[in-house]
Amino acid sequence: MRRTRVRTLAAVAVGVAAVGLLLLRLLESRGIFVPGAAWVEVAALVLLAGLVLWAGWAVRSYLRGDRPDLDPLRAARTFAMAKAAAYTGALLAGRYVASVLLVLPQLDVEPRREVAVTSGVAALAAVGLAVVGLVVEKFCEAPPPEEDDGTEAVPS
Template identity: 50%
Template structure:
């Protein structure tokens, strides 16, 4: 996963969210309030991603005392990638929420929304970081090229007359 791709996702989602939220607000609609549970849930999800990735990390670092199901490792990789992409998209969405209320920070309710959106951006960043790190944990170490070459005295490599 490349950082520039995640940045593009955050910027595109942020711009689209800001445009839609601005349109809703200008047409007289109310933008829904940000619940305090959103950042908490995002942080808990980030912790769950890291916990799910720990066995894969141990195995790829050489601790093979416990077997690792390849399907589980693949699922952890998919979870990590999805978490990074979702974190990037949510950073854009919550940043748009913060930018929307930025001109009206003198109003107490708008200031509270700004701070809640800021906390949600940080929590989304934690989810993105957890996904990024766990995806790196899922990478297999490079193969040793000397292991692929059979020894010279191996009878299976000797040509038969």
């Protein structure tokens, strides 16, 4: 599996923010108000980022030789989990940024300001999750195998 590109994650976040903002505006024009992020979401994102980092640290120790008892399959699963965390962080960051952009013109209204603050903090936590995913992907990168280039003298 190839590592996730930052450009791809940025495109996902911007795309979700743009589409989300359009949908949120459409819903509000029809009288449906979608709430912003909750503080429990922020806590869940931070906890998830910590768990992904913890799993990645174990793989990093394994690849450095400090933890030889780790199953190589767990390293592959950790890589897949890190990739999922990176994409999840990008998706959620776009969703929360859309909420912030929606209420930005109405920051003088207390409930809208609260939505902006919680959604902004949640967006930062989601970006943190994406960054942790990218870092753990790097942790799971195995060193290239030492290959024999065939330059040794062959005895005759």
